[in-house]
Amino acid sequence: MPKPTFLEIARRAGVGTATVERVLNGRGGVRPETVEKVVAAARSLDYPRRLPEAHRGVIRIEVILVRPDATFFARLSRAFERIAATLDRTIAVHRTFLDEANPAEIAARILDPEMRRAGLILAVPDHPLVSAALRQLEGERIPTVQIVTQISGTKSTYAGIDNYAAGRMAGLLMARMQRRPGKVVAICHSQIYRVHRDRVRGFFDYLIEAGVEFEPVAALFGHDDGDRNAEQLHEALKRWPDLAGLYNAGGANTALNEVLRRHSRGRDIFFVGHELTERSTRALREGTMDVVLDQSPEAQARRAIDLVLAALNLHDLPVDNPPIRFVTFTAENL
Numbered sequence: 001m002p003k004p005t006f007l008e009i010a011r012r013a014g015v016g017t018a019t020v021e022r023v024l025n026g027r028g029g030v031r032p033e034t035v036e037k038v039v040a041a042a043r044s045l046d047y048p049r050r051l052p053e054a055h056r057g058v059i060r061i062e063v064i065l066v067r068p069d070a071t072f073f074a075r076l077s078r079a080f081e082r083i084a085a086t087l088d089r090t091i092a093v094h095r096t097f098l099d100e101a102n103p104a105e106i107a108a109r110i111l112d113p114e115m116r117r118a119g120l121i122l123a124v125p126d127h128p129l130v131s132a133a134l135r136q137l138e139g140e141r142i143p144t145v146q147i148v149t150q151i152s153g154t155k156s157t158y159a160g161i162d163n164y165a166a167g168r169m170a171g172l173l174m175a176r177m178q179r180r181p182g183k184v185v186a187i188c189h190s191q192i193y194r195v196h197r198d199r200v201r202g203f204f205d206y207l208i209e210a211g212v213e214f215e216p217v218a219a220l221f222g223h224d225d226g227d228r229n230a231e232q233l234h235e236a237l238k239r240w241p242d243l244a245g246l247y248n249a250g251g252a253n254t255a256l257n258e259v260l261r262r263h264s265r266g267r268d269i270f271f272v273g274h275e276l277t278e279r280s281t282r283a284l285r286e287g288t289m290d291v292v293l294d295q296s297p298e299a300q301a302r303r304a305i306d307l308v309l310a311a312l313n314l315h316d317l318p319v320d321n322p323p324i325r326f327v328t329f330t331a332e333n334l
Helices: 006-013 017-024 032-044 071-086 103-111 128-139 163-177 194-210 226-239 253-262 278-286 297-311
Strands: 059-066 091-098 119-122 144-147 157-159 182-188 214-221 243-248 270-274 291-294 327-329
Touching (some): 059 071, 071 091, 144 297, 163 194, 163 291, 226 253
16 A cells, blocks of 8 residues: 555644645654654554654543442453553553542642543543533643543543433333332432432432322432432332332342342332343342343443544544433343
8 A cells, every 4th residue: 555645644633734744754853642642643654664662652532530449440440441442552541539528639639630641431430620620621622522421511522331321221111010009219329420310300200290109209219329218218118018010220229139138128119220230130030020121331332432542533433322222131032
């Protein structure tokens, strides 16, 4: 194939041909972040000449996540690790885990990454400090993608499922599959994640609009902690003897399944939760769980990386970004 021209490299990097010439001929006088773009663009076009050694592996994309102990975020982190291994060696993906209860630390990291960062992907709680920091970063035109959940008042691209639709799906399945009417509760982390707010709202909206014989009575906050989730469910079973349905919009399904497994009325509760894991698979087979909605974190990670690369002019084709499809699992399609 013919050697790519400076013009082709310039178009892909979003710079002028004079800048490409200065970078590839080592003339200096170009900002480091621009050098990174030019070198990455040249490499992606298979430019045959030896590229500047000092700029190998310098396109850095940071991924900010929380809760490395949680099964879902561990799965998401592994997805980014696998994707990073397939990328050109000029592109590095850095995963950073922060404390979800410390929005000031998250905001500080958004603005001061302690590295030369070309793009940012993040899944963090919704907080005014985080929102303000992210808006400032957006103003600096750093390619930014939010996954899993969104931050209020920000404009950066979101890659993930339609969480309101997921909540409505949970409501539809409960209304169609639970034969015993009664009261229903939803449980989630808290109000710090928009993902959970949207899911619970969609769930209750569907049941109210459908006019079925199910009465939404409470949204409970368990902070995705097993002990707290178990305590909340125990209290709900005592308070509402006619409890018919449980929707967990967050994590810590295992503790809820254990309560239902031991309780005399546990098998009568229709339980919809999120994320297919070894434990939720076992719960589906044993019958304590009825439906699992899996949001495909691997697909979200892939989409997020593609969107950042496209924003950096390092992706050959435009990247469409419709909502990621979530998958519905029951005991019959595991």
